[in-house]
Amino acid sequence: MTDAYVVGIDMIKFGRFPERSVPDLGAEAALLALDDCGLKIQDMQALYCGNLGQANAMVGQRVLQEIGQTGIPVVNCANACATGATAFREAWMSIKAGVYDVVLAVGVEQMGRGLLGGGGGGKGIPKEGLLGSGTMPAVFAEAGQEHARKYGTTFEQFAKVSVKNHHHSTLNPKAMYQIETPLETVMNAEMIAYPNTKLMCSVNVDGSAAAVLCSEKKARELGLMGRAVKVAASVLTSDPWQERDLVMPDVNTCTRKAAATAYEMAGIGPEDVNLVELHDCFATAEILHYENLGLCKDGEAGRMIDEGESALGGRVPVNVSGGLLSKGHPLGATGIANIYEVSTHLRGEAGKRQVEGATVGLTHVIGLGSACALHVLEKVS
Amino acid sequence: MSEENAAQGPLPVVDFLKLPEGGDPYLEGHKCKSCDAIFLGERNICSKCGTRGEIGPVKLGNTGTLYVYSIVHRSFPGIEVPYISAIVDLDGGGTVKGNLIGVDPDPEKIEFGMPVEVVYKDALGRKDKDGNSYTSYFFQPRS
Numbered sequence: 001m002t003d004a005y006v007v008g009i010d011m012i013k014f015g016r017f018p019e020r021s022v023p024d025l026g027a028e029a030a031l032l033a034l035d036d037c038g039l040k041i042q043d044m045q046a047l048y049c050g051n052l053g054q055a056n057a058m059v060g061q062r063v064l065q066e067i068g069q070t071g072i073p074v075v076n077c078a079n080a081c082a083t084g085a086t087a088f089r090e091a092w093m094s095i096k097a098g099v100y101d102v103v104l105a106v107g108v109e110q111m112g113r114g115l116l117g118g119g120g121g122g123k124g125i126p127k128e129g130l131l132g133s134g135t136m137p138a139v140f141a142e143a144g145q146e147h148a149r150k151y152g153t154t155f156e157q158f159a160k161v162s163v164k165n166h167h168h169s170t171l172n173p174k175a176m177y178q179i180e181t182p183l184e185t186v187m188n189a190e191m192i193a194y195p196n197t198k199l200m201c202s203v204n205v206d207g208s209a210a211a212v213l214c215s216e217k218k219a220r221e222l223g224l225m226g227r228a229v230k231v232a233a234s235v236l237t238s239d240p241w242q243e244r245d246l247v248m249p250d251v252n253t254c255t256r257k258a259a260a261t262a263y264e265m266a267g268i269g270p271e272d273v274n275l276v277e278l279h280d281c282f283a284t285a286e287i288l289h290y291e292n293l294g295l296c297k298d299g300e301a302g303r304m305i306d307e308g309e310s311a312l313g314g315r316v317p318v319n320v321s322g323g324l325l326s327k328g329h330p331l332g333a334t335g336i337a338n339i340y341e342v343s344t345h346l347r348g349e350a351g352k353r354q355v356e357g358a359t360v361g362l363t364h365v366i367g368l369g370s371a372c373a374l375h376v377l378e379k380v381s
Numbered sequence: 382m383s384e385e386n387a388a389q390g391p392l393p394v395v396d397f398l399k400l401p402e403g404g405d406p407y408l409e410g411h412k413c414k415s416c417d418a419i420f421l422g423e424r425n426i427c428s429k430c431g432t433r434g435e436i437g438p439v440k441l442g443n444t445g446t447l448y449v450y451s452i453v454h455r456s457f458p459g460i461e462v463p464y465i466s467a468i469v470d471l472d473g474g475g476t477v478k479g480n481l482i483g484v485d486p487d488p489e490k491i492e493f494g495m496p497v498e499v500v501y502k503d504a505l506g507r508k509d510k511d512g513n514s515y516t517s518y519f520f521q522p523r524s
Binding site for chain 2: 115124125126127128129130131132133135137138141142145146148149155190191192193194195196241243244246247248
């Protein structure tokens, strides 16, 4: 079976673009990725497009209507916050299967502002604030509180995640925000759902990212191996049954399952990973995933953030892009944007935020419902 | 509001809250006879073990312990804050989410594992478009 490589990849600067359309945003990223490797839309054999908000509206075809209707197969996919990573994975599978040699994956989203989740639905009366909360900040607060219950993790430790990721984003010109947020600023920000303050919630933004994937043979033929990044593992899981499933989404088990499979597929262990972009949709979530991804032992995530191990310059820098917390979280684009970030480091092109000497990186997203996607990326030596 | 509806008394906020005539309200689970998994709401197939047609109703306990919580300070327009969103493991099995009442919305006052009981009250005055009142369930500390 051939290996699959990322040969072109890019993202737009995340922001709010209410005057633009979803296909227009997707098209911009697609052209950036094509330009990154010097290929044309005519070279692409298939398009895998991830978008959640217009999942029934043929976004991939509408992207091609903007940049070139070549008649190639288009697959539109939606998988909650794992949407972009799932589109990327479909592209990867088509290369691995030998069906195509060179394909395009696009992730794009246009978001409104405000709270996600818990909006009601169902019959009778609204249940929000009556039967607890279904809002995302509260759901992920409760997930974090499970860690606090087990290991005594503190509000301050959760808050430090935001301090770190906001700091990282000051080095990333493509992040929505580039603002330092000291610990007291994070902890004293408006409380949304304890222990998540406003600065501990990811930013709803518009954005897009795209990647061109190639088989090894094609990449060599095209002379594109120089900046190519190997996709050493691609894994997707759903959530196995858990006792508290009905009232408490479990983001841990599907991540642990995916991590075990990804490390095995790539033939590495977590100790070999030089940087990680993980799903920090809320500050509480990042703490859980240090352990879920094996970056530290169970119960050590609090210590890991305290000792700066996950900061740029630390043992295993996490979310040097600024993460969802500060770079922003356009649901369908996020999964490809974090692959862009890791690829940029492996190429040695990340500028001021470069993780020096990075050869292996990991990306992780979780879509509630649930879907977890992991990718292991390796520098081509 | 139609008088006919008003005459029938409060409705249960969710299907798994039972309001038997002349009896005490209770929460109803559905238990798989094959693997003992407990679900909220009726179903025919167990999503834990895949067994079909072996699921029957069980009365859930009225006491339990607080598993985890969040104190919600920002919600949707019209929803009164703050409130405590609580996940409670019921004694005898089953996990339910609801508002924790009778304790200050302050992390200093709320302890993981604290014993709670399930109480049944009017659903914070909320009515549906036909004017029906609802009964809901809440958790409160148990000494």
